Amino acid sequence: MEIEVIKLIIASIICWINFVVVDTYFGLPKKPGVSGAEVIGKKIEKIGGNINGGYFMGNIVCSPDASAGTLMAAIFYYAMGFEGGLIAALLIFIGNRLCNDPGYAGTIGTITATILIYLCSGFIEPQYFIAGMVIAIFTIQGFHHAYASKLLGSIAKKMGRI
Amino acid sequence: MDIVILTIGTIMVIVGLRIFLTRSRALKLPYVCCLNFCMAALIVLYIKSPMGALTAVVYFISSTISSNAIAHTIGEMKKIEKTMK
Numbered sequence: 001m002e003i004e005v006i007k008l009i010i011a012s013i014i015c016w017i018n019f020v021v022v023d024t025y026f027g028l029p030k031k032p033g034v035s036g037a038e039v040i041g042k043k044i045e046k047i048g049g050n051i052n053g054g055y056f057m058g059n060i061v062c063s064p065d066a067s068a069g070t071l072m073a074a075i076f077y078y079a080m081g082f083e084g085g086l087i088a089a090l091l092i093f094i095g096n097r098l099c100n101d102p103g104y105a106g107t108i109g110t111i112t113a114t115i116l117i118y119l120c121s122g123f124i125e126p127q128y129f130i131a132g133m134v135i136a137i138f139t140i141q142g143f144h145h146a147y148a149s150k151l152l153g154s155i156a157k158k159m160g161r162i
Numbered sequence: 163m164d165i166v167i168l169t170i171g172t173i174m175v176i177v178g179l180r181i182f183l184t185r186s187r188a189l190k191l192p193y194v195c196c197l198n199f200c201m202a203a204l205i206v207l208y209i210k211s212p213m214g215a216l217t218a219v220v221y222f223i224s225s226t227i228s229s230n231a232i233a234h235t236i237g238e239m240k241k242i243e244k245t246m247k
Contacts, residue, residue, distance in 0.1 A: 063230065076219075131169045
């Protein structure tokens, strides 16, 4: 039981770092991709959050970015193995194009997540990465919006991507 | 019960309740996004096959497009309200 909890925690930390770093690197906190993301960002700023973190969260809602890419990589790795991750990258790219997004963040995020899951495959099984990604997205989108946006804003500032 | 499914189910119930409790329409969308993640994960955990993974990705992308459309509509409505004043 304890070993399962440890695996779950490690998987969620890996997923969290993967999607936040890739999304921040590709400029999600910089500007809203569609007008809907701008509305969500402004609303989060109004309840006491950071505007750049708000844009980040709005962009995740409006387009399948590296967060979705990490989940899809875990799902396809679970069902089909390593090749599945590459199929997931293609499907995420199509999804990005449907949402008027260039699609770099989602595709690169899926590929890096597949490589990370492959490197951990001796110790952590892929289903822990599925649950880990759900926990990671819960900490950003479902726990406390104002605090999460401040954290994302400060990470973006540290990486120099605003 | 498996710890993976138990974790996802617990998060899903919490997020589902928070969708009902949140008043603002724009702030409901991040919770809905989190719910979609849980739903796609549960689909593939119950149907462990390539077809299950495909179903999950189709569900996830189509729900993201719906969220995109809803968020876009809220943004356009705000613009219309501004010009009407």
